[in-house]
Amino acid sequence: MDRRDFLKSGLFAAAASAIIGPKALAQEVEKQVVRERLSREILNYNPQMQYRPMGRTGVKVSAxxxxxxxxxxxxxxxxxxxxxxxxxRAIEGGVNYIDTGRVYLGGESEQAVGRALAGGWRDRVYVTSKMPWWEMRSVDDFEKFFDQSRRTIGTDVIDFYHIHMIMHRAWKDYVLPYRLIEKMERLKSQGKIRFMGFSFHDSLQLFKKVVEYTPAWDFCLIQHNYLDYEYEAGVLGPKYAAANGMGLAVMKPVRTGFLARLPQTMHDALASTGIRKPDAEWALDYLWDIPEVSVAVSGMGSMADVEENLKYAAKARPNMLSPAEREALGAAIYAYRQAPGHIDCTGCYQCIPCPHNVAIGYILAYVYNNYLLHGNRQRALADYTVSMSPVQRGDPASSCVACGECLAKCPQHLDIPNLLARVRETMGK
Structure with a gap:
């Protein structure tokens, strides 16, 4: 600060003190000092956004x-x-975490990121992308795909790079034999990625095995929401990741839109406690309440979605839910499970691998139960076909031959072959 600026600031402070009083002025100066410090510490800092530590990475990401x-x-x-x-607009609102993947939207997602971040916007955010193991045909594909992602996004460095969708088949047939973790470590040592991690879709048992395999993991991305507290890594996943020093991103906070447009029974259950807020806000608040969650990654399909989510994120705090709000969420879960025909599958994945590659847990716990509540067959078929390729998750219910191998593995003692036959009749495949 030169002499002229000093004199200006001194005159301003004297004038402000005369107007608002010395105590209020001191508080305002203290706030400004804090804002300036946070601006130096946090990428794209905005006082209207909340930020959280991303595990051992040392960076703070937007909620x-x-x-x-x-x-x-x-x-x-x-x-x-x-x-x-x-x-x-999201970046202007303080968002500093942009999550994409090589296979998203046929590659157009990475293109969209590149276009949106051109012209200086790249420097204001952390960019993620993902390595799709199921597209690999040789070990050389790893670096080839990575370089293609960098070029498409228009960046030299990808901040958070994932092995995409680790599950039993990926771990056993690709990650370990292709030495993908070592390849990630090499990219990091070369400065091509800042942090290495994985996204996950399988059982808590496998999640623990993957987390414990190497201390090199910096972060992970899991699916979690208030309905799926037992599904896949479940409610224990965030705690286990944090206990190992990892940052935690959570995908599908509104369960691919299901929790943003609740069926009436669940909506009424939430409202019965007298607390009223939009369905999507309930879902996001549940995640932000969990101290171990670093960032809730939300898909947004319109500018209205962006504005609403920014408004919710401004209030995000760990341990933010009151006892009454937790009771309301419990009532909504109960209403969900009371739907006629509901299958009490938690998606624990103890039943897989299936000898005929049927995606049992995903079909029963996720696709079919969603269909029962909303009755939207077109939406259910999209989840069933687009989001469930035979390589990524498995085959449809029609591939079940009723061999019965899954029956002894199910903790809920479900009659899985008959339930899959019901799904096959409903979905037509």
Whole structure:
């Protein structure tokens, strides 16, 4: 600060003190000092956004992350003209975590990120992407895919890089034999990625095995929400990741839109306690209440979604839910499980691998139970076909031959072959 600026600031402080009083002025100066310090410590700091530590990485990420999978579409392709302003508005609102993947939207998700971050916006955010193991045909594909992602996004460095969708088949047939973890470590040592991690879709048992395999993991991405507290890594996943020093991103906080547009029975259950807020806010608040959650990665399909989520994120705090709010969430879960025909599958994945590659837990716990509550067959079929390729998750219910191998493995003692036959009749496959 030069002499002229000093005199100006002194005159301003004297004038302000005369107007608002010395105590109020001191408080305002203290706030300004704090804001300036946070601006230096936090990328793209905005006082209207909340930020959380990302495990051992040493960086703080926005409580809300922009998930680049459910974008506005036009004629079967990403509507870049809509998407770019949405991403930039989120960044202006303090979001500093942009989550994409090589296979998202046929590669157009990474293109959308590149377009949105051009012109200086890249420097304001952490960018993620993911290595799709199921597309690999040789060990050389790892670095080839990585370089293609960098070029598409328009960046030299990818901040958070994942092995995409680790599950039993990925771990056994690709991650270990192809030495993908060592390849990630090499990229990190070369400065091409800042942090290495994985996204996950399988049982808590496998999740623990993956986390414990190497201390090199910096972070992970799991699916979690208030309905799925037993599903996949479940409610213990965040605690286990944090206990191992890892940052934790959570995907599908509104369960691919299900928790943003609740069926009436669940909506009424939440309202019965007298607490009223939008369905999506309930879902996000549940995650932000968990201290171990670093960032909730939310797909946003419109500018209205961006504005609403920014508003919710401004209030995000660990341990933010009151006892009455937790009771309301419990009532909503109970209402969900009372749906006629509900299958009491938790998606624990103890039944897989299935000898015929049927995606048992995903089909029963996720696709079919969602269908029962909403009755939207088109939406259910999208979850069933688009989100469940035979390589990634497994085959449809029609592949079940009723061999019975799954029966002894099920902790809920479900009659899995008969339940899959019901799904096959409903879904037509």
């Amino acid at each position: 809300l992350g922009f998930g680049m999978l459910r974008l506005p579409m036009k004629n079967g392709h990403v509507d870049f003209d809509q998407t770019t302003p949405m991403v930039r």
